[in-house]
Structure formats: structure tokens, C-alpha cells
Amino acid sequence: MEKEFMLLIHNQMDSKSQLSAEESQRFLKDCMVYINDLMKQGKLKGAQPLVREGKIISGSKGSWKDGPFNETKEVIVGYYHIVAKDLDEAIAIAKGNPEFVYTSTARIEVRPIKMVEQETGFVYPKEG
């Protein structure tokens, strides 16, 4: 049975600022090919970038703290929501991400999405 996975892309905030115009263009082309391939195989449910601006909330009711990200730190720059038959296939898909070819600081977190609570049979609501 096909399972769903989240590929969370971690990278330095400015990981692509050193790419030349031509490299940027090649990277983009490779990404389009990557995404098109996944879509043709019916393995892609969604992919989105996360914009740089945002806040991190911490604390609790009564003493909230929110701060901006530290710019030099690694952040989640985007995600792919994919379908794969098992963790191994999801990992293989993640390894094909052009992010690894054009930057040296990328890390991809591969996480299965829990669809059905085994014990109670509770089905989690789905997006879209």
C-alpha cells in the first residue's frame, strides 16, 4: 500500500546566494525536471517553499516570546509531500533532490505521515 511522507528540506538561509545566474538557472531547470518526474509517476501531492520571513513562538500563555530566526542558522526552506511504497523509496526520492547537487549544506528530513491510528481506527483529516 502507498504511504505518504513529508520531505522537510533543511538548509542554510542563504545557501543559494552564492550561485551564479547561470547556475541558478540550471538549478531551476533541474528542479522542474525533478518535480515533473514525480508528478508523472503520481508520487507528488504538493511542494511549497517557506518564505524567509517568520517568527518562532515560545513560552506559554501569559509569557509568550516571539523572535525572528537567527539568519545564519539552518531553517526549513520548503517541503515536498510525496507518496511512496515505503521509507526506502521515500529516501531514494529525497536523495534525488537537486538541492543536494547545488548546495553543500542541504539536509532532508524524511518523515512518514500517520494516516490511521492503529488502535482506535481514528482517521486523521487530510489536506486538500
Add this chain to the structure above:
Amino acid sequence: MDQPTIHQLVDHLFRHESGKLVAVLTRIFGVDNIDLAEDVVQDSLAEALGQWQYRGIPANPSGWLFRVARNKALNILQRQKYQRKYVSGARHDLSSDSSSESLLESFFSEQEILDDQLRMIFTCCHPALSKDSQVALALKTLCGFSVPEIARSFLTTEENIKKRLTRAKQHIREACIAFDVPAGLELDRRTGTVLETIYLLFNEGYSASEGDDIIRCDLCVEAIRLAGMMEQHPAIRDKSDVCALLALMYCNASRFKARQDAEGRLLTMAEQNRSLWDNSFIAKGIEYLHRSTRDGHLSVYQLLAAISAQHNVAPDYASTDWKSILMLYDNLITIEHSPVVLLNRAIALSKVDGPEMALQALEPLKEDPTLSSYHLFYSTRADLYMQLNRFSAAADCLEKAISFSTLEKETDLLRRKLLSCTEKIS
């Protein structure tokens, strides 16, 4: 999810959009702040990348990039309005006026972008800058090349290129070089300097090398693109030189794929595979050649282009019209009496009047300081001697040629010729 598209992504879109943006932002921030303009563009490209890599390229990528860059520029102007000293009135308005946003908008109109690129061409190719700096700066700002790419095209280190660019920008600041297209007589003079730089850029790409051929082809294409911008702009009224240079570059570039062998050795016209010549380039070259001749004045570029075109239209080497080529060289030496032109003329002369006459014509050039250390001077004479079966004279020349040759493969070829000569002597 929609299928992301790549069809909007034309070749070198990012490079060329960044060239446009750097020009526009340099006008906004002032020519002292080319670095700032480049940073903003780099930042905008990175932002585009972060979005487009997941969602695909928007319908109007260029408009998207311009919007992002404009917003970034606006932020900088507002943030730094009290810190930065803006020289021109236009810039002052931008930083203080609440209507700066709409004013800024006008800087990004189609015509303004063209104008700013032309201003950038004249600024980069200012005669106060060294030729090396001019070429490097034009590649960086107008053509969107990165420092490593420029270093690769010139077979030098990134450190060197960085130094060259820093010096050039410093010079622009210190010499108060204006970000403008000159007018009147000054325009003609400065246009000449710009064309020289463009031709230099072209030859940098066209010359034989063992380096990266893709980037060298890009240099030729960029040189043609810059000249094309000059040709299209109404500010340049006398286009004959621009058209002549375009003709020359198109005619030569048509042979780009055929010009050297796998080892990077330049091939002669006789050796080139003519089926590799690009016919669409030849057609463009000839069209520009016609346009350059309209007002009847002769230029070096035009005569070189006409010679190049003569080779292009010959179906094979044997049917080359050497008489016309010799006539063109005879015209050329009346306006450019350079040793290299005389050497090339001698080759045409040998085809028309025989090798003996050519050798005689080259005789007085033996003492010339440029030619006496130029390997082609000796290898050309060696070829002529061989045609006359004077093998020991040919061998002498080949030995000299070998001592001045710098490309290893070229030297190998000369050695093989030398060997065949010495065999015939004994």
C-alpha cells in the same frame, strides 16, 4: 497541483535579467554604488529561486524579478535616506518623497531599462579604465557573469578578477565617471572605444584554447548581444561601425564549431569542415555587412567582415575568391598598416601571384618587433618555402616557429612538419 513549466525559461534568462537589473539599480543608487546594485540583484535572484524551485516559473519571470528588486531598492532608499549621500537630484527625490514608489516605478519601464543598459555599456567601456577592466566589468554587470565564470573565460584566477573589478569600480568613483551616454562628437569617439572592447571580448571567446568551450561560446554570444543593443538604440545615430562589427562577429562566429580541433588547435580555412558552419549566422553577417556599407565609408571592421564573408560564401576551399580577398586586404592596409594584416595579406597574395611574391612581400617584415616573435610569421613562411620545395629554408623557419609557439598541440604539429622537411633535405 499544476504542472510546473520550463518553457518560459529562455537561455541565459537569469544572466540577462540580472544585467538589466544591475543597470537600472545603478542608475537609482548612483554609479558609486554598483556593488550595492549587484547585491540587491543577487538577493532578488536567490529569492526567486527559493519560490520557483517548488512552484515553477511564473508566467512573467522578468516582471516578478523586477518587482522584487524594486521593493528591495525602495527599502534601502528609505532605510538609508539619512545615512547615504545621494549626489543627483533624482536620487534625492527618491529617498525623501512619499511618492517615491511611483517615481521608482518609472525607472523600470521598458525604455528606461534599455537606456540604463546603454549607460552601463558606456560606463564599463570608459577609456579611463584599462581594457582588461572594461571587459571584466562588462561581463560582470551587463552580462551577469560570476567571478568564477569570468576567471574561467580568461584562464586566470578568481582572485585576479576580483582585484580587477575592485580597481575598476574604485576608478569609476575616483574619476567621477558619469553614468551616461555621451553626446555629440564625444559620442562618436566613445562609441569607438566601446566597439573595441566588445571586439576584444569576442576574440577572447573565439581564440583557440584548451579551456572550457561552452563559456567561450557564451563570450562570443554576449559580445554580439552587446553590439546588438548599440545597434538598436536610437541614441547611436551613426550605426555603420556598429553594423560592421556585428557583420564581422557574425561571420567569424559562424565558424565557431569548426574553428579548432579536439585538442584546441586553431584550424586553417583549408582544414575546417564547412558543414559545421552556421548558415543563419552567415546570413546575418552578410545582412549587417550590407547595412554597414550604406554611407560609403570604409572601416577596419567592415573590411575584415568582408574578408570573413568571402570565406563564408565559398562552397569549398578551392573555390575561394582570392582575388577579391587580396583586394580587400589592399584596402585594409591603407587604413590599418599593421604587421599582422600584412602577414595575412601575404597569404592571399600567395594564392593570387604565387608563393615567391608572398615571400618577397614578407621579407621587409623580418625585423618587425611584433612579427619577429610571432610563431605564425615563421610557420606561414615555412609553408610558402615548402610550396617552392625549398625545404632547408622551410626547416629554418619551422625551428623559429617552434621556439615561439605557446600551445603544446601547435608545437607538436610544427615538429611533425619540421620532420617531414628534414627528411626531404637528406
